[in-house]
Amino acid sequence: xxxxxxxxxxxxxxxxxxxxxxxxxxxxxxxxxxxxxxxxxxxxxxxxxxxxxxxxxxxxxxxxxxxxxxxxxxxxxxxxxxxxxxxxxxxxxxxxxxxxxxxxxxxxxxxxxxxxxxxxxxxxxxxxxxxxxxxxxxxxxxxxxxxxxxxxxxxxxxxxxxxxxxxxxxxxxxxxxxxxxxxxxxxxxxxxxxxxxxxxxxxxxxxxxxxxxxxxxxxxxxxxxxxxxxxxxxxxxxxxxxxxxxxxxxxxxxxxxxxxxxxxxxxxxxxxxxxxxxxxxxxxxxxxxxxxxxxxxxxxxxxxxxxxxxxxxxxxxxxxxxxxxxxxxxxxxxxxxxxxxxxxxxxxxxxxxxxxxxxxxxxxxxxxxxxxxxxxxxxxxxxxxxxxxxxxxxxxxxxxxxxxxxxxxxxxxxxxxxxxxxxxxxxxxxxxxxxxxxxxxxxxxxxxxxxxxxxxxxxxxxxxxxxx
Amino acid sequence: xxxxxxxxxxxxxxxxxxxxxxxxxxxxxxxxxxxxxxxxxxxxxxxxxxxxxxxxxxxxxxxxxxxxxxxxxxxxxxxxxxxxxxxxxxxxxxxxxxxxxxxxxxxxxxxxxxxxxxxxxxxxxxxxxxxxxxxxxxxxxxxxxxxxxxxxxxxxxxxxxxxxxxxxxxxxxxxxxxxxxxxxxxxxxxxxxxxxxxxxxxxxxxxxxxxxxxxxxxxxxxxxxxxxxxxxxxxxxxxxxxxxxxxxxxxxxxxxxxxxxxxxxxxxxxxxxxxxxxxxxxxxxxxxxxxxxxxxxxxxxxxxxxxxxxxxxxxxxxxxxxxxxxxxxxxxxxxxxxxxxxxxxxxxxxxxxxxxxxxxxxxxxxxxxxxxxxxxxxxxxxxxxxxxxxxxxxxxxxxxxxxxxxxxxxxxxxxxxxxxxxxxxxxxxxxxxxxxxxxxxxxxxxxxxxxxxxxxxxxxxxxxxxxxxxx
Numbered sequence: 002x003x004x005x006x007x008x009x010x011x012x013x014x015x016x017x018x019x020x021x022x023x024x025x026x027x028x029x030x031x032x033x034x035x036x037x038x039x040x041x042x043x044x045x046x047x048x049x050x051x052x053x054x055x056x057x058x059x060x061x062x063x064x065x066x067x068x069x070x071x072x073x074x075x076x077x078x079x080x081x082x083x084x085x086x087x088x089x090x091x092x093x094x095x096x097x098x099x100x101x102x103x104x105x106x107x108x109x110x111x112x113x114x115x116x117x118x119x120x121x122x123x124x125x126x127x128x129x130x131x132x133x134x135x136x137x138x139x140x141x142x143x144x145x146x147x148x149x150x151x152x153x154x155x156x157x158x159x160x161x162x163x164x165x166x167x168x169x170x171x172x173x174x175x176x177x178x179x180x181x182x183x184x185x186x187x188x189x190x191x192x193x194x195x196x197x198x199x200x201x202x203x204x205x206x207x208x209x210x211x212x213x214x215x216x217x218x219x220x221x222x223x224x225x226x227x228x229x230x231x232x233x234x235x236x237x238x239x240x241x242x243x244x245x246x247x248x249x250x251x252x253x254x255x256x257x258x259x260x261x262x263x264x265x266x267x268x269x270x271x272x273x274x275x276x277x278x279x280x281x282x283x284x285x286x287x288x289x290x291x292x293x294x295x296x297x298x299x300x301x302x303x304x305x306x307x308x309x310x311x312x313x314x315x316x317x318x319x320x321x322x323x324x325x326x327x328x329x330x331x332x333x334x335x336x337x338x339x340x341x342x343x344x345x346x347x348x349x350x351x352x353x354x355x356x357x358x359x360x361x362x363x364x365x366x367x368x369x370x371x372x373x374x375x376x377x378x379x380x381x382x383x384x385x386x387x388x389x390x391x392x393x394x395x396x397x398x399x400x401x402x403x404x405x406x407x408x409x410x411x412x413x414x415x416x417x418x419x420x421x422x423x424x425x426x427x428x429x430x431x432x433x434x435x436x437x438x439x440x441x442x443x444x445x446x447x448x449x450x451x452x453x454x455x456x457x458x459x460x461x462x463x464x465x466x467x468x469x
Numbered sequence: 470x471x472x473x474x475x476x477x478x479x480x481x482x483x484x485x486x487x488x489x490x491x492x493x494x495x496x497x498x499x500x501x502x503x504x505x506x507x508x509x510x511x512x513x514x515x516x517x518x519x520x521x522x523x524x525x526x527x528x529x530x531x532x533x534x535x536x537x538x539x540x541x542x543x544x545x546x547x548x549x550x551x552x553x554x555x556x557x558x559x560x561x562x563x564x565x566x567x568x569x570x571x572x573x574x575x576x577x578x579x580x581x582x583x584x585x586x587x588x589x590x591x592x593x594x595x596x597x598x599x600x601x602x603x604x605x606x607x608x609x610x611x612x613x614x615x616x617x618x619x620x621x622x623x624x625x626x627x628x629x630x631x632x633x634x635x636x637x638x639x640x641x642x643x644x645x646x647x648x649x650x651x652x653x654x655x656x657x658x659x660x661x662x663x664x665x666x667x668x669x670x671x672x673x674x675x676x677x678x679x680x681x682x683x684x685x686x687x688x689x690x691x692x693x694x695x696x697x698x699x700x701x702x703x704x705x706x707x708x709x710x711x712x713x714x715x716x717x718x719x720x721x722x723x724x725x726x727x728x729x730x731x732x733x734x735x736x737x738x739x740x741x742x743x744x745x746x747x748x749x750x751x752x753x754x755x756x757x758x759x760x761x762x763x764x765x766x767x768x769x770x771x772x773x774x775x776x777x778x779x780x781x782x783x784x785x786x787x788x789x790x791x792x793x794x795x796x797x798x799x800x801x802x803x804x805x806x807x808x809x810x811x812x813x814x815x816x817x818x819x820x821x822x823x824x825x826x827x828x829x830x831x832x833x834x835x836x837x838x839x840x841x842x843x844x845x846x847x848x849x850x851x852x853x854x855x856x857x858x859x860x861x862x863x864x865x866x867x868x869x870x871x872x873x874x875x876x877x878x879x880x881x882x883x884x885x886x887x888x889x890x891x892x893x894x895x896x897x898x899x900x901x902x903x904x905x906x907x908x909x910x911x912x913x914x915x916x917x918x919x920x921x922x923x924x925x926x927x928x929x930x931x932x933x934x935x936x937x938x939x940x
Binding site for chain 2: 286287297299300321324325326327328329335338339364386388408410412432434436458459460461462463464
């Protein structure tokens with residue numbers, strides 16, 4: 002008999018996500034009607050509450066049974082199921098309790114009220130935990146405003162974009178920086194320690210090597226024997242095609258994955274240590290913005306979202322502060338054209354969001370040495386443009402410890418050769434603008450020798466003035 | 470509820486009101502705090518914040534300036550091989566010629582800078598800054614006549630009526646300085662040549678506050694900006710406030726967005742009463758700056774003066790500064806006429822680059838120098854020992870870019886030995902536009918505006934970012 006050979010447990014188990022919505026809806030309806038029935042106008046609803054609760058009790062029992070069946074094949078880790086399972090069971094029991102106590106008494110009794118509210122609370126908990134299993138822990142609050150996130154204390158891991166942690170190819174590792182982000186984006190929702198579909202976990206290199214229920218998924222040098230690659234390149238209509246949901250691996254991602262497997266799928270493969278075929282290099286650049294030049298500070302670092310109230314205050318007091326791009330929380334801050342002289346108060350206001358300020362421009366606003374004290378604590382500053390201001394060597398000394406400064410524009414300021422030692426300490430500088438300062442030619446040479454990879458711009462004249 | 474073709478959505482029922490306020494309020498509150506007036510998604514960290522486009526109207530001859538072709542000089546006078554000529558479309562001005570004699574350039578070329586860029590003797594100042602520039606030698610377009618070609622470069626369509634590039638950027642990125650328009654146009658004064666029209670910097674179907682504002686040369690760069698005698702700022706403000714109330718009243722009745730645009734423009738005009746005289750006042754510029762840009766820069770309305778003005782506008786945060794310099798349309802007498810055009814533009818263009826650089830502005834200011842198409846390798850009209858002319862040639866031309874995240878000291882793309890066909894890496898006008906938007910962090914496929922039932926883009930349905938020239 003064919004029917005006996007079927008796995009009935011899993012057949013019914015898979016109905017769990019479908020049927021689960023019935024008790025949720027019915028219980029909410031029952032609660033609504035129960036509260037409404039207190040009003041004279043709606044009192045006739047009292048007569049339908051019992052049948053509704055009975056319906057809820059029956060469907061929630063089925064949900065629990067199907068849920069237990071679904072869990073029985075072990076592809077969900079017990080640890081993540083505990084809360085969902087027990088809150089679901091409590092919901093079903095409390096629903097039965099509500100029904101029984103409601104029909105037993107003519108007026109709502111204490112036992113009824115107790116089981117009724119237990120039912121509601123456990124329903125919310127079970128629903129939430131179930132959602133986390135299906136959609137992942139970050140799903141609900143991924144796009145929530147920053148204050149909500151901090152309120153629930155869930156620091157949200159951002160998997161949404163491939164942002165490379167390391168600055169350039171020299172320090173980039175194939176697995177950590179390229180393959181893992183790919184898997185994180187497309188696979189780990191179902192292949193994580195909590196929910197290891199097919200017994201496969203793809204969250205760490207060791208786990209990938211372990212493979213799944215049907216053996217290893219990587220065969221060095223043989224992409225088509227490597228299931229990690231082969232399953233993602235099947236026809237999309239195939240039932241074995243991965244990922245089951247969401248956007249499949251793109252051609253570019255497949256190519257890069259194939260290249261990694263062919264070279265032997267090493268965990269710590271440094272990109273610089275191997276000869277990468279040109280087509281892969283192109284893909285790496287397109288997909289990850291890799292180029293042979295180092296990434297800027299803003300591109301390789303992350304920061305928590307800015308406090309929107311502080312941001313609004315900064316914009317109100319006379320700055321234009323806005324995110325540098327969609328995929329970063331760093332801010333580009335420019336002083337408003339309506340401000341003629343900057344004040345210490347404005348700078349202190351800016352200090353509230355200093356963690357996010359990466360680019361700052363305050364040109365020609367009578368910026369004083371004293372105000373640089375505060376700016377010198379903006380450790381995430383990568384570009385600082387403060388030309389045409391009465392800044393002296395004392396002022397410059399206050400920003401000499403900015404650890405990530407890449408661009409410093411202090412043209413037309415009062416700095417002299419005394420600032421050279423301080424400028425030399427800015428080792429991360431890529432561009433320095435010192436036109437119209439009192440820095441001498443000798444000073445410039447010394448500075449250039451100390452900062453050999455910094456482009457120092459100190460003014461320009463045409464070689465031969467050929468004008469009439 | 471259907472919106473009318475003018476995007477007018479009257480609020481005419483309680484349901485509409487509730488729907489709009491429910492969906493709108495949350496979004497407004499959030500957006501207002503985080504991203505003020507952005508219609509563009511900034512997907513990539515922008516390397517350009519503003520652009521100065523030195524448009525050379527009339528189409529400069531690429532093989533007399535930047536695209537060095539010794540073959541042309543060697544084969545001077547012989548007929549352009551039909552394998553090169555192909556069956557390309559020619560203009561009516563030269564299609565009927567009995568022969569197509571190759572015209573080698575009369576000007577000497579040398580390599581300049583560490584990058585070894587070939588530049589002719591006509592551009593001695595540009596030659597000195599060759600290492601700052603990125604030459605695209607394989608530009609091509611589809612239009613063969615001036616008006617459609619300029620319109621194509623500026624708006625992405627040969628047909629008039631689409632928004633200009635500056636309007637798109639203003640629409641997409643908003644305004645960095647609320648006291649000045651985000652799109653300013655400067656036209657060299659007193660030049661003859663192919664006509665320019667205000668629609669080249671028009672807003673098309675975008676809101677009219679995104680249109681380019683042309684500054685005139687001389688005392689009144691924007692006409693009627695100063696108050697008439699007897700009216701002071703307070704009176705004017707009072708008057709505008711009342712006008713504003715009237716318009717608001719009208720707007721409440723029919724919700725025409727053009728009324729809001731008009732209110733915004735009157736606001737802008739009022740602010741410009743103080744901001745414009747300040748920004749165009751070049752008397753504060755020191756002598757060495759005038760020397761850098763050349764003595765022409767002391768005369769208002771010249772290309773050099775406009776370059777200097779462009780720098781001042783860029784310093785104030787104007788996003789798109791469009792210069793036009795006419796007179797490059799050398800159908801005849803090219804060797805006699807082109808030197809003067811170069812003299813008018815060479816030094817100031819190079820000076821602008823270096824002035825931006827020494828002020829630390831070149832890294833986020835994109836500068837573009839180029840025309841609407843190229844010119845033919847063969848002579849239009851009779852080729853003599855002393856003179857030749859060149860007809861319109863859309864199949865290849867050269868332009869250069871600098872700053873704003875463009876690689877410096879490179880040449881991109883190649884033409885064949887006759888500078889007649891593209892040999893490698895052709896860059897279509899749409900590719901060029903897509904690349905510019907990319908530098909501003911915008912995906913050219915995402916910056917759209919829905920009009921007449923369709924979403925329009927600057928690049929229409931084309932365009933490929935030229936990644937190779939982005940640093």
